[in-house]
Amino acid sequence: MAYGGMGYVDAVKDLASGVGMQVPEWQPRTPEEAHKKERETDLTALLERAMEFYRAELKKSPRAIEYLKGRGLTGEIAARFRIGYAPDDWTGLRSCFDAYSDSSLVEAGLVIEQDGKRYDRFRDRIVFPIFNARGAVIGFGGRILDKGEPKYLNSPETPVFEKGREVYGLVQARDALRTSGRVLVVEGYMDVVALAQFGVGYAVATLGTATTPVHVAKLLRLTDELVFSFDGDAAGRKAAWRALEVSLPLATDAKPIRFLFLPEEDDPDTYIRKHDKDAFERLVREAPTLSGFLLAELRAGADLGTAEGRSRLLVTAKPLVQKVAAPALKLQLVKEIAELARVSQDEAERLLELGSGAPAFRHAAPPKLNRTPPASLEWKLLTRAFAKPEVALEIDVALLNPDLPESQALIEWIEILQGAADPEAIADGQVSELIQSARHAELLESAHANLHMELKLPVDAALSEFRETLERLRTRVPEADQLLQQKILKGTASAEERRAFESKFGSERR
Numbered sequence: 145m146a147y148g149g150m151g152y153v154d155a156v157k158d159l160a161s162g163v164g165m166q167v168p169e170w171q172p173r174t175p176e177e178a179h180k181k182e183r184e185t186d187l188t189a190l191l192e193r194a195m196e197f198y199r200a201e202l203k204k205s206p207r208a209i210e211y212l213k214g215r216g217l218t219g220e221i222a223a224r225f226r227i228g229y230a231p232d233d234w235t236g237l238r239s240c241f242d243a244y245s246d247s248s249l250v251e252a253g254l255v256i257e258q259d260g261k262r263y264d265r266f267r268d269r270i271v272f273p274i275f276n277a278r279g280a281v282i283g284f285g286g287r288i289l290d291k292g293e294p295k296y297l298n299s300p301e302t303p304v305f306e307k308g309r310e311v312y313g314l315v316q317a318r319d320a321l322r323t324s325g326r327v328l329v330v331e332g333y334m335d336v337v338a339l340a341q342f343g344v345g346y347a348v349a350t351l352g353t354a355t356t357p358v359h360v361a362k363l364l365r366l367t368d369e370l371v372f373s374f375d376g377d378a379a380g381r382k383a384a385w386r387a388l389e390v391s392l393p394l395a396t397d398a399k400p401i402r403f404l405f406l407p408e409e410d411d412p413d414t415y416i417r418k419h420d421k422d423a424f425e426r427l428v429r430e431a432p433t434l435s436g437f438l439l440a441e442l443r444a445g446a447d448l449g450t451a452e453g454r455s456r457l458l459v460t461a462k463p464l465v466q467k468v469a470a471p472a473l474k475l476q477l478v479k480e481i482a483e484l485a486r487v488s489q490d491e492a493e494r495l496l497e498l499g500s501g502a503p504a505f506r507h508a509a510p511p512k513l514n515r516t517p518p519a520s521l522e523w524k525l526l527t528r529a530f531a532k533p534e535v536a537l538e539i540d541v542a543l544l545n546p547d548l549p550e551s552q553a554l555i556e557w558i559e560i561l562q563g564a565a566d567p568e569a570i571a572d573g574q575v576s577e578l579i580q581s582a583r584h585a586e587l588l589e590s591a592h593a594n595l596h597m598e599l600k601l602p603v604d605a606a607l608s609e610f611r612e613t614l615e616r617l618r619t620r621v622p623e624a625d626q627l628l629q630q631k632i633l634k635g636t637a638s639a640e641e642r643r644a645f646e647s648k649f650g651s652e653r654r
Contacts (some may be wrong), residue, residue, distance in 0.1 A: 145365070145580075152560070153576065154277070154278065159330070160276055161338055162463070168594065170181060175449075180303065183251075183303055184303055184304050186210040186248060187251060187252045187302065188247065188280045188281060188282065188304055190241075190248055190249065190252045190254065191252055191254070191273075191281040191282065191283070191284075191304075192280075193206065193240060193241070193282075194237065194252075194254050194284075195226060195228060195271075195273045195281050195284075197228070197237065197239070197240040198228025198229055198266075198271040198273075198284075199226060199227070199228040199229050199230045200228075200231065200307070201228060201236070202227065202228045202229035205231070208229040208270060208289065210229040211270065211289050212227070212270065213303060214491060215334065215338065215413075216341060216417065217337060217338070217341055218339065218341065221337060221340060221341050224316055224340070225270065225272065225273075225316060225336075225337055225340070226239065226273045226315070226634060227270060227272060227273075227337070228270075228271040228273070229269070229270060229271060229646070230266035230267055230268065230269045230271050230286060230291050231267070231268070232265065232267055232268035233264070234263040234264060234267065235262070235263060235264060236267070237254060237255065237262050237264050244262065245262065249262075250262075251302060251303070252302060252304075253265060253283060253286070253299040253300045253302050254266075254307065261341065265286075265297070265299070266284060266286040266297065268288070268289065269286030269287055269288055269289070269297065270286065270287045270289065271284050271285070271286050272284065272285040272286070272287070272333040272337075274299070274305070274310060274312055274351065274400075275314070275315045276304075276310060277314060279315055280304075282299075282302075282304045282305040282310065283298070283299030283302065283304075283305040283310075283351075284298070284299050284350070285297070285298050285299070285333050285351065286298075287333065287334065290546060291409075291633050292311070296333070296352060297330065298351055298352045302390070306569075306571070307350075307351040307352060307357065307358040308353055308358060308359070308566070308569060309353065309358040309359070309362070309574055310351055310578075311329070311348040311349060311350060311359060311362075311363070312333055312348060312350075312351055313333075313336040313337075313340075313347060313348045313349060314348050314350040316340065316345070317336075317340075317345055317346050317347065317348055318581070319345070320345030320346040321346050321366055321367045322344075322367070324345075324346045324367075325367055325368040325369060326346055326367055326368065326370075326371060326428070327346055327347075327348060327366060327367045327369070327370055327371070328344070328346055328347040328348070328361045328371045328373055328404075328412075328428060329347075329348055329349065329350065329355070329359070329363070329370070329371065329372045329373065329387075330348070330349050330373045330411075330412050331349060331350070331374065331375070331383075331411070332346050332349055332413075333349055334413050335347065335349060335373075335411055335412040335413050336349045337626065338346060338412065338413040338416065338417070339362055339412055339413070339416060339424075342416045342417075342420075342421050342424075343421050344416070344424065344425065346362070346367075347373075347412070347555075354386050354387075354390075354646045355372070355383075355386060355387040355390050355391075356390060356564070356566075357390055357393070357394060357560065357563055357564045357578060358570075358574050358577055358578065359390075360387075360390055360391050360394045361394055361577050361578050361580065362577055364394060364396065364399055364401075364581055365577070365580055365581060367399075368398075368399050369399060369400050369401075369402065370391075370399065370400075370401045370402070371401075371402040371404055371428055371431055372384060372387050372401070372402070372403050372404065373404040373405075373406065373412055373428075374387075374403065374404070374405055374406075375405075375406060375408065375410075376405045376406055376407055376408040376454045377408050380405065383546075384403050384405070385441065388403065388434060388437060388562070389464070389467070390471075390563055390564075391434060391597065392434075392464060392467035392468050392563060393467045393468070393469050393559050393560055393562070393563035394469070394560070394563070394581060395434055395469070395470050395473060396470050396473075396581060397470045397471065397472040397473055400430060400433055400434070401433065401434040402428075402431040402433055402434070403431060403432050403433075403434070403437040404428055404431035405431075406427070412424070415427075416573055433476055435472075435473065435476065436478070438464065438477070439477075439480055439481075439484070442457055442460060442461055442481070442484070442486065443457075445457075445460060446460065448484060448485075454484070454486060455485075456489075457481070457484060457485050458481070458485050458487075458492070458495050458496065461477075461481050462495070462496045462497065462546060464570070465477055465478065465481065465496050465498065466496065466497065466498070467559065467562070467563055469498075469556065469559065469583060473577045474498070477495065478492050478493060478498065478563050481496070488585065497642070518622070520545070520548055520550060520619065521613055521616055522544055522545060522548050522550045522551045522554055522616050522617075523548075523550040523591070524609070524613045525539065525554060525610060525613050525614060525617065526550050526553060526554045526557070526588075526591045527592075527594045527595045527599065528595065528601070528606045528609050528610035528613065529557070529610055530572070530575060530591065530592045530596075530606075531595060531601065531606030531607055531610065532603060532605045532606075532607055533557075533561060533567060533570045533575060534561065534567040534570070535559055535607065535610055535611075536557055536558050536561055536566045537558060537562070537567060538614065539554070539558060539614065539617075540618075541554075541555050541558065543617050543618060543620070544617075549584070549587055550587065552587075553582075553584035553585055553587040553588050553591065556582055556584050556588070557579070557582075557588060558580055560582065562580070564578075575592055576589070579592070606647060610647065
């Protein structure tokens, strides 16, 4: 899992395929699922052929070769990243695919169909193949050689390519990630390649999309330190703040997250050329930590010389600190914020709603599992929620029994989803990646596996049981009130007790 950057299931399948074995499916595959898997295999084969075509075209284009040389790239680096060139031809891929009218070329994102006409998506561009963790080509990024827009063009979302879960250059960066203990997230393909050219091999890039929880969870699993690099302009700082918000629930006490801001006139490519590797890596090592960046932004957004400004600081900090899952990091942030706001730590915790107003079990260690799964409503909710992750957001955590480990795990899963860019876009295959670094990972993984391997419920059935259980939870009467309810039914309750019960639950309970 660490070496390949894969989830548990993909890692098992990868190992098995290497020795000619097939992993049994957790549940019988439906015809639709079997067709989907077959299509994915077909599409990656098409993308592989397209990659080889683009690489061959690069060798034929002196202009493209001169462009890459002008950017300081060697043939060795170009070969390592399998860089190619899409010719300046509306239908250049015809020479690669005899069946240019095949709908699969559109599905793979290689060809665009519009108004009854077809043409290549990538034309007169340097082409950067994008690989998944298993080394299969899943898409491309194309950079224009001359001035023009868009500067970068990416493959669209396809059955094999999800921008929100993949990063560019991960396959090439594996060895450097392990050696350095660090991963650097930059904004462009050329940044990754140029840094590798100068010996900084631990850089990867997001694929034309904002940082997602899947990106953060995947990269933290692979290395000990995560560094985001952004331009120093307003757009760069906005992107950095978005990355910070996504990272808060996933940050750990043992693995620092940093935010590197380069001078406005530079990106990693230009900076390392102007200076050198040592100067660039010194900036990386000295980059502000997540807490440093967060506190600096909070200070900048409030006038701490006034009571109103300090109050604003607390209001702004509240939703951010509440997202932090790492106990030691949260404690340090609370102390710093209390000092800035000129209040005591206890007062800060109360104002940030981190004390008695918040569940005290959020910092608990992952519970040890029993062989027999729990039988509580909370456990049933947790297992069924994995059928469609975003439905967990429907749960009112105040209804959960705080003494149950499954409640602790369920609340953490809800926090992870709240930090996701798009909870509805989280596929089942991404769940393992999101929960692996969770505090209650063992219980979450057990619940996830319970749904697929033991219950084997279809999605519709699981969702139906989820909502039925949620309704039971909403109508559940606390133990003390159950005793009062029994007194009312037996006719032994006083008039005052009856009024109190009906005021709390309504007369229909009787």
